[in-house]
Amino acid sequence: MSLRSVAVIALVIPLGLDLYITVSADNPLTAAPLSAATIELEQRPSNALVIPLGLDLYMPVPADNPLTAEKIDLGQRLFNDRRLSRDGSISCQSCHEPARAFSDGRAAPVGVFGRTGNRNSPALINRGYGRTFFWDGRSPSLEDQVLKPIQDPREMDLTLDQAAARVGLDAVTISRALASYVRSILSGDSPYDRFVNGDRSALSADEQRGLQVFRGKGDCEVCHAGPTFSDEELHNTGIAWRPSTRSGQGGALADRGAGQGNFKTPTLREVARTAPYMHDGSLQTLEGVVDFYDRGGRPNPNIDPEPHPLRLSVEEKQALVAFLKSLSGTIREGRP
């Protein structure tokens, strides 16, 4: 722990005491309660990672958890360690499989003792660029997020003390190592990336038409924006809405998400490998997803201004699906 002597503005030091108080460098005194905003992020290219074509060379990393090859290695071992689950039956990888871009192919995840959850396991690629975590954005950092599945009774079901004792590391070390490994999981260098970087032959004519629909008539880029194809914001597209069986008589939310049936925009990279889709795994195919948007999502009292009915032709829908499949590239993980 590095200590810094600084005059703090969060305290008024009374007469007679030293104006300089010693605080840990990674925990400066502030008046505000701890929140996402107090996590200091450093933006710099990391020597511990090779960033594939299409992603930002600058990955934000908390100042107190710089990326190192050692932490990435340790995190990778912990990610595959079944001792982190109460009955020793699962590891992080059980729900986040490399071949599926670290999703699991199921609508609902299966945790210890066969207990099931109600939200789809998301892909874990390019999460180092994420700003909030979980479908409802309830976690502010990867360091915070990675300890939650260990403690979730429907996932791994251990206390942090139990987990620490089992692997012989303290919870902070586990958190920093797992977060570092998750940051090392990157996907880029897809046909789409090669196309936008000047290789005109990287996308077929069909895929190029799909890209036009994605950016134009489909308005997909409003939310699936930037190198990760996510604005990291919460939106209501109506997936959680269950209209009443009597038409025109309202309905109810199956999952409130962040409050109003709003969920975080997932990445679209590697989306061909991550079926089934949406926070509840309710759509089986990309064709089904495109049809959902073509209808304008599922109308409900809190739906976002987008989506709106698109009225795409059969050819436009096929092209859009072909384009989505061109977002599969090379997945890297662990140290280079």
Ligand code: HEC
């Ligand atoms: C039983 C299945 C299961 C296990 C085991 C599991 N996860 Fe997950 N993971 C999920 C589900 C489901 C979500 C989404 C939950 C939600 O949003 O409420 C998730 C979300 C995440 C996210 C957030 C991604 C994002 O962009 O929002 C990260 C990171 C993650 N898991 C890492 C891990 C790590 C690290 C471990 C091991 C310590 C782990 N998971 C173990 C099922 C699992």
Ligand code: HEC
């Ligand atoms: C208003 C913002 C918004 C717009 C516009 C939008 N999306 Fe989405 N997209 C989301 C959100 C939010 C989710 C997750 C919804 C949920 O599960 O409740 C999602 C989920 C998806 C998924 C599922 C990914 C997965 O891993 O489960 C695909 C595929 C997708 N969108 C493609 C598209 C396409 C193609 C378009 C344009 C036709 C589009 N989206 C327009 C916000 C948007």
